[in-house]
Amino acid sequence: MPPATGRTDGRTMLLDSASLYFRAFHGVPESVSAPDGSPVNAVRGFLDAIALLVSTHRPTRLVACWDEDWRPAFRVRALPSYKAHRVAADGGEEAPAALLPQVDVIVEVLAALGLARVGCPGYEADDVLAALTDRADGPVDVVTGDRDMFQLVDDAAQVRVLYCGKGVRRAEAVDQAWLAARYGVATGQAYADLAVLRGDPSDGLPGVAGVGEKTAAALLARFGDLDALLAAADDPASDLSPGQRGKLLAARDYLRAAPVVVRTAREAPVAHVQDALPREPADPAALAALVQRWGLASSVERVLAACAQALA
Incomplete structure (x- = not known):
């Protein structure tokens, strides 16, 4: 190879x-x-x-x-x-x-x-x-x-x-x-972002409280990737709902760390x-x-x- x-x-x-x-x-x-x-x-x-x-x-x-x-x-x-x-x-x-x-x-x-x-x-x-x-x-x-x-x-x-x-x-x-059919994500890399948001208890990954698989896929489809989603959470002018913004900001530390764990x-x-x-x-x-x-x-x-x- x-x-x-x-x-x-x-x-x-x-x-x-x-x-x-x-x-x-x-x-x-x-x-x-x-x-x-x-x-x-x-x-x-x-x-x-x-x-x-x-x-x-x-x-x-x-x-x-x-x-x-x-x-x-x-x-x-x-x-x-x-x-x-x-x-x-x-x-x-x-x-x-x-x-x-x-x-x-x-x-x-x-x-x-x-x-x-x-x-x-x-x-x-x-x-x-x-x-x-x-x-x-x-x-x-x-x-x-x-x-x-x-x-x-x-x-x-x-x-x-x-x-x-x-x-x-x-x-x-x-x-x-x-x-795309099973998870609503278009690429393998988008799946990794979804996995970060969703979490995985079997690996000790808590995910974002209140953000399940479908919500994670919808957010990624809307904003493009995890980095863009985090930028939207930090931007008061973005069109994230107050509830979604609050959940993402509450999990900020986890979302900064988890990609190192999830991504190969x-x-x-x-x-x-x-x-x-x-x-x-x-x-x-x-x-x-x-x-x-x-x-x-x-x-x-x-x-x-x-x-x-x-x-x-």
Whole structure:
């Protein structure tokens, strides 16, 4: 994206990895286990999701984007409430105990398969997705269950989101027409402004009290973007209603800080990786050992078959 060859062919698929393996963990029964009884439901579900996505959308390049820092310091400085309710006693992110060992297995299997995986110290996977999207040469599919990634949608740049809110099999292809129909905003960047106004309790974002999704969309359609809306709130001569002006001014501090949290850091210094789909495993011996140890034969076979089909 582009790789050293400057290749321009094919579609790039970028995976919001944590979004997918959390969903796999909760969507596949924990009774799905390795020969020794260890749960591998997240591993199997994650690999099966890759196989389905690759066979359905036929990318030629794929990157599993990783959270190197799930709660970056620059976002916490801007808004201390950011994800604060999800901090575990040890300072990490709260996660099911049965999931954590499986993430390490996913990392090993991706490496043995030869599927690219990349994170960036001090940044979330969201930022990796954004940086790689900006760097891509050709159409991009961003696969996620996180609505915040709708901000990456850009028809002119051929970037769409495959939204897995209802599961990978029912993924919705999100483009600008979809955003306009569902949220009343015309672009991905307008969606980011809407997200700031609306807030998101699951991320510790309070939003503007009394301004819901529809009101936020109407205000943005009227004033253009968040900066223009804030300027109107500060201008007594603007035609904002007294109620709307009061709500925006009461949330002034939040509205100044929240864009740093909501908007992706497209400038994140993400390393270049070899992102071509593998025609054969990168490390067949390691892959065979992992398949035997964790009972992954069928899932790994499906991934390899999907890659071969996409590259045919």
